[in-house]
Amino acid sequence: MPDAKIKNMEEFSAVSGISRPTVSKYFHDPDSVRASTRARIEEALKTYDYRPNIFAMNQNRKLTNNVGIVVPLLADPFFAEMARSLEQRCIDAGYRPTLFSAHGDPDLEVEVLEALRSLKPAGVLLAPLGRASYRKALEKFCNDVPTLIFDSSLDELGLAFVGSNNVQFTSHISDYLCRTGEPPCFFEMKTPANPNAHRRRQAYIAAMETFGHTPQVISIEGEGWAFEEIGRVGGHEALSRGQFSTNTILCSNDRLAIGLLTACYEQGITVGRGPECKLRIAGQDGHPHSRYTCPPLTTISHDYDVVSMHAAEALFAAIDGHVEPWKSTRIEGKLIMRDSA
Amino acid sequence: MPDAKIKNMEEFSAVSGISRPTVSKYFHDPDSVRASTRARIEEALKTYDYRPNIFAMNQNRKLTNNVGIVVPLLADPFFAEMARSLEQRCIDAGYRPTLFSAHGDPDLEVEVLEALRSLKPAGVLLAPLGRASYRKALEKFCNDVPTLIFDSSLDELGLAFVGSNNVQFTSHISDYLCRTGEPPCFFEMKTPANPNAHRRRQAYIAAMETFGHTPQVISIEGEGWAFEEIGRVGGHEALSRGQFSTNTILCSNDRLAIGLLTACYEQGITVGRGPECKLRIAGQDGHPHSRYTCPPLTTISHDYDVVSMHAAEALFAAIDGHVEPWKSTRIEGKLIMRDSA
DNA sequence: ACATAAATTTTACGCGCGTAAACTTATTTG
DNA sequence: CAAATAAGTTTACGCGCGTAAAATTTATGT
Numbered sequence: 237m238p239d240a241k242i243k244n245m246e247e248f249s250a251v252s253g254i255s256r257p258t259v260s261k262y263f264h265d266p267d268s269v270r271a272s273t274r275a276r277i278e279e280a281l282k283t284y285d286y287r288p289n290i291f292a293m294n295q296n297r298k299l300t301n302n303v304g305i306v307v308p309l310l311a312d313p314f315f316a317e318m319a320r321s322l323e324q325r326c327i328d329a330g331y332r333p334t335l336f337s338a339h340g341d342p343d344l345e346v347e348v349l350e351a352l353r354s355l356k357p358a359g360v361l362l363a364p365l366g367r368a369s370y371r372k373a374l375e376k377f378c379n380d381v382p383t384l385i386f387d388s389s390l391d392e393l394g395l396a397f398v399g400s401n402n403v404q405f406t407s408h409i410s411d412y413l414c415r416t417g418e419p420p421c422f423f424e425m426k427t428p429a430n431p432n433a434h435r436r437r438q439a440y441i442a443a444m445e446t447f448g449h450t451p452q453v454i455s456i457e458g459e460g461w462a463f464e465e466i467g468r469v470g471g472h473e474a475l476s477r478g479q480f481s482t483n484t485i486l487c488s489n490d491r492l493a494i495g496l497l498t499a500c501y502e503q504g505i506t507v508g509r510g511p512e513c514k515l516r517i518a519g520q521d522g523h524p525h526s527r528y529t530c531p532p533l534t535t536i537s538h539d540y541d542v543v544s545m546h547a548a549e550a551l552f553a554a555i556d557g558h559v560e561p562w563k564s565t566r567i568e569g570k571l572i573m574r575d576s577a
Numbered sequence: 578m579p580d581a582k583i584k585n586m587e588e589f590s591a592v593s594g595i596s597r598p599t600v601s602k603y604f605h606d607p608d609s610v611r612a613s614t615r616a617r618i619e620e621a622l623k624t625y626d627y628r629p630n631i632f633a634m635n636q637n638r639k640l641t642n643n644v645g646i647v648v649p650l651l652a653d654p655f656f657a658e659m660a661r662s663l664e665q666r667c668i669d670a671g672y673r674p675t676l677f678s679a680h681g682d683p684d685l686e687v688e689v690l691e692a693l694r695s696l697k698p699a700g701v702l703l704a705p706l707g708r709a710s711y712r713k714a715l716e717k718f719c720n721d722v723p724t725l726i727f728d729s730s731l732d733e734l735g736l737a738f739v740g741s742n743n744v745q746f747t748s749h750i751s752d753y754l755c756r757t758g759e760p761p762c763f764f765e766m767k768t769p770a771n772p773n774a775h776r777r778r779q780a781y782i783a784a785m786e787t788f789g790h791t792p793q794v795i796s797i798e799g800e801g802w803a804f805e806e807i808g809r810v811g812g813h814e815a816l817s818r819g820q821f822s823t824n825t826i827l828c829s830n831d832r833l834a835i836g837l838l839t840a841c842y843e844q845g846i847t848v849g850r851g852p853e854c855k856l857r858i859a860g861q862d863g864h865p866h867s868r869y870t871c872p873p874l875t876t877i878s879h880d881y882d883v884v885s886m887h888a889a890e891a892l893f894a895a896i897d898g899h900v901e902p903w904k905s906t907r908i909e910g911k912l913i914m915r916d917s918a
Numbered sequence: 919a920c921a922t923a924a925a926t927t928t929t930a931c932g933c934g935c936g937t938a939a940a941c942t943t944a945t946t947t948g
Numbered sequence: 949c950a951a952a953t954a955a956g957t958t959t960a961c962g963c964g965c966g967t968a969a970a971a972t973t974t975a976t977g978t
Contacts, residue, residue: 243964244963244964244965245964245965246964246965254926254927255926255927255928256927256965257926257927257928257966257967257968258925258926258927260965260966260967261926263965264966269925269926270924270925270926270974270975273925273926287695288964288965289636289695289963289964289965290695290696291632291633291635291636291697291963291964291965292632292636292933292963292964292965292966293964293965293966294632294965295630295632295633295636295933295934295935295964295965295966296932296933296934296964296965296966296967297965297966298966310651310657310660310661310676311654311657311658311661311865313652313654316651316652316657317652319651320651320652320678320680323678323680324680332692334675335651335676335677335678336676337661337664337676339661339664339665351673354628354630354631355631356632464866464868464869465868468869494866494869495869497869497871498868498869498870498871498873501871501872524652525805525835525866527805527806527839528805528809528835528836528838528839529839529870529871530838530839530842530870530871531842532839584934585933585934585935586934586935587934587935595956595957596956596957596958597935597957598936598937598938598956598957598958599955599956599957601935601936601937602955602956604935605936610955610956611944611945611954611955611956613944614955614956629934629935630933630934630935632933632934632935633933633934633935633936633963634934634935634936635935636934636935636936636963636964636965637934637935637936637937637962637963637964638935638936
């Protein structure tokens with residue numbers, strides 16, 4: 237039971253009987269001191285409540301043990317899950333993670349990066365919003381701070397890129413849809429907030445051509461991150477106009493698919509694999525909610541754990557000085573077959 | 578265009594022609610210096626890139642301008658939205674918010690609070706996990722740090738409580754359901770992760786008695802925060818056993834309702850208000866996803882904006898020294914009528 | 919046991935800024 | 949316009965800790 241409060245390291249070194257520089261070393265890395273002295277320090281820690289002042293520590297250290305985690309939109313469960321996973325890995329590796337969200341706003345993203353800079357982080361895990369106009373600001377940031385880019389790639393930016401293999405995602409699920417029924421149309425936003433959307437469209441087109449089908453892309457209007465609503469409204473329009481040339485729709489992402497499912501429901505269109513169903517709908521991302529749509533959504537899921545592991549380890553390696561040339565790691569997704577397609 | 582880099586406040590005061598203590602005052606509060614000197618400083622700021630070292634600043638200040646925001650589970654869109662809103666209010670008020678999630682784990686919550694302590698925050702906005710066993714740790718924290726509790730109340734803890742009026746929530750929607758059809762059964766978790774659940778059950782029972790109906794509570798098994806899955810599995814069981822005595826079900830929260838909707842779908846049970854529908858289902862919370870279920874979920878929504886406003890302003894007032902006795906502010910919810918009930 | 923290497927102690931300085939005190943200059947007020 | 953007041957300057961110290969250098973103690977190997 238720690239009782240007597242200790243003001244600073246000086247006082248603590250006095251009561252522990254160890255000199256302050258050695259105590260300092262201990263807090264920097266407990267293994268850097270002799271086992272016997274470590275034991276004495278930890279013994280004192282049990283009786284006296286002391287923790288080094290974090291501000292004084294970071295002031296003089298060239299590098300802190302802070303790690304920034306920046307996502308474009310924390311309200312999106314995909315990023316919430318990635319953030320959680322990365323946060324845990326940082327803690328396990330002895331870093332102090334701090335979580336930031338740009339809330340979908342590129343200006344806020346730049347502000348966040350500015351704020352992050354002043355925290356002198358040892359490294360940053362950044363999922364960029366991906367607007368080209370902000371490339372300059374990101375580039376500047378990456379030059380100053382070891383930054384690993386995840387989720388959506390801005391070529392050659394930062395230490396490295398780790399994310400999902402969007403081409404494989406779309407190819408794989410397109411393949412599945414072609415082999416199990418009519419070839420899919422592709423449902424996407426005309427001006428997607430996420431740059432991965434472009435890769436997915438291209439992969440869809442390529443996959444269709446491989447199968448000898450003519451691709452059909454339906455690009456709907458809508459700006460911002462309210463994908464479900466955009467999918468619902470755009471879905472209503474596309475359905476009313478009869479824009480889907482087959483009975484199968486592959487959506488650019490699950491959130492769009494969820495909106496489209498709602499539109500179908502509202503128009504009384506049954507979705508699913510059964511013979512009585514008019515439409516098959518599939519998504520992409522493995523959104524936490526996709527299991528609970530009606531019908532449950534067939535999708536292809538990110539391997540959250542593997543992506544976060546590669547991202548975290550690549551950053552930590554770089555922090556430890558293991559310099560490697562920029563590279564891109566893309567993790568394959570797993571098809572999740574459910575009732576919607 | 579800031580070009581020449583300035584190392585510290587000393588150098589900056591030199592190039593700006595203002596003494597360092599005055600510059601220090603300026604960064605503490607720009608309005609605390611004469612308008613003419615403020616102009617000179619800001620003029621220099623345009624040509625020289627300088628920002629005070631945040632660690633050195635916080636080291637000597639008794640209080641930082643850090644504000645901690647702690648939520649039980651960031652992956653829950655309700656908390657994600659609250660966090661976003663609170664974050665913005667902190668920034669607008671000149672504080673530096675830092676976001677933390679306990680990820681549903683009481684031990685992590687305590688750790689987060691420990692970490693937060695060392696940031697010497699001016700204040701903390703805390704939505705507690707609400708396990709009684711951790712009351713002691715929270716109490717200790719609240720004694721040391723000005724803490725405002727939101728979402729779920731632990732009586733008399735912290736500066737004050739701001740949250741939704743769960744009793745009104747349940748009364749109001751129960752009332753609606755009774756007036757528009759058969760009286761509702763209540764669908765909830767036997768051991769809910771969120772303490773508000775108890776209030777809702779009690780309010781349901783009270784509302785039913787007011788209407789002269791006998792309340793029927795279905796408490797399902799399940800631990801943790803995977804409410805949708807718990808609702809789905811529990812829903813299957815309750816449906817199979819015929820546990821619902823009326824055709825109307827009020828769920829303790831939207832996430833449970835979403836799971837129950839999935840269970841209904843999987844059993845081929847139509848949900849909605851139409852004459853062909855077998856069941857009416859309503860939720861509570863105004864979950865971002867509730868609009869997109871099939872059918873869209875009738876629910877009662879938190880007034881996110883008002884709750885976050887009251888919470889933030891109460892904290893800022895306390896930080897500014899406006900001491901007030903502990904009080905509880907409960908915001909009413911708005912009924913959102915959709916097709917499910 | 920003795921040389922050598924490793925760890926610790928002593929001593930001392932610096933980081934960047936907050937802040938207090940005494941003094942000087944600028945602005946406001948009657 | 950002098951006096952009163954407000955704001956800025958100088959000077960100086962301290963915060964809590966990192967860290968370097970030299971001296972000293974302790975551990976390790978043959």
